[in-house]
Amino acid sequence: MIDEYKDKIISFYQKNKRMPVYTEIMKLVGFKSKNAVHKLLNKLIEEGSLSKDNTGRLIPGRSFNEIPLLGLVEAGFPTSTEEALTDTIDIGNYLIKDKGSSYLFEVKGDSMIEEGIREGDLVIADKKGEPKDGDIVIAYVDGGWTIKFLKKKSGKTWLEPANKNYKPIYPTQELKVAAIVKGVIRKY
Amino acid sequence: MIDEYKDKIISFYQKNKRMPVYTEIMKLVGFKSKNAVHKLLNKLIEEGSLSKDNTGRLIPGRSFNEIPLLGLVEAGFPTSTEEALTDTIDIGNYLIKDKGSSYLFEVKGDSMIEEGIREGDLVIADKKGEPKDGDIVIAYVDGGWTIKFLKKKSGKTWLEPANKNYKPIYPTQELKVAAIVKGVIRKY
DNA sequence: GTTGACGGTGAACTAGCGTTCACCTATAAT
């Protein structure tokens, strides 16, 4: 019962990007009294699904933005119902450190295929930060944009693909590293 | 100036998982009057960074959860400052269709390497839905959990790795498909 | 049968939120 209520509140949060107020929860779960809502919320807070910040305002709990991380594939789904669902992750926070300087790009071509980056994948790139040897970067080189490994050695800087069929790129004119790739996401 | 204000409000939202109230915005941006906040918000709403729902409550705009998608890597960063930043994506919504039946697993081993799924990657798997031929699945087979391609043909069902060094798995006892892989994420 | 805990209704109270109005001060336009 209480889990149904929680799910409804979570749905509301997902949909409206904010927590519902008492009267809205009343309608959501079918109560006729704000006091019932109050007691429900206290329970949810007690079990940790929800919390209030220092000003007493309702803020979503972990289960609102995060999804459970069940460990290694080898471990499979936890047998003992409940338990072990401790770890959860907010994918956005996991992938994006510095929002505001992060951008997504769609990958074209197979030059990074051996690194597991395929055509159609999205890569998360951060404009901030100092690119290091070995980083995957979005770079402007010799008149075009590309995604490659950045190599730095003894003062030289060049790009290397992750595909035996392509050759390293030793810039003839300019090599501008615009962003460092921080993550890859693929949807099936 | 106004963009600074917006960034501060966004930061507040990221941190507290809720929109600030007028007095909080006052402190955030250094105003001494709630009316100034009111006028600021009207501007932000007008330019679409923010909005109010039908009950008049403040809800975050697209820029709060989403990050810009700049198109193909080949296109690089837009030259004309501003413009073309139209497309943005909320990574969570992009990857997860049915929250509540979605789980994350960490990949071990290299059996899916040719599909671009590597050790250490996280996969998003959905318990709901009917697994089809060709889907990547989390399955329990012959006493262990694994991630593989699901193959169905003429009444037979088996698993295939994406690695020439491994052989297909024709289940001797049981084959239980527990979840369908909907996405892959990798962090560098 | 009695008691107590649980989960809910209904009503009342207060703090504070969002709005509005009057007013002020630079800066730019005329």
Next chain:
DNA sequence: ATTATAGGTGAACGCTAGTTCACCGTCAAC
């Protein structure tokens, strides 16, 4: 020089949110 506009202060106000109190029926424990 004058005017209009943008962007801010300060105060006042109505409304509603969250809280609290009194009360009630149901079910389980004793």
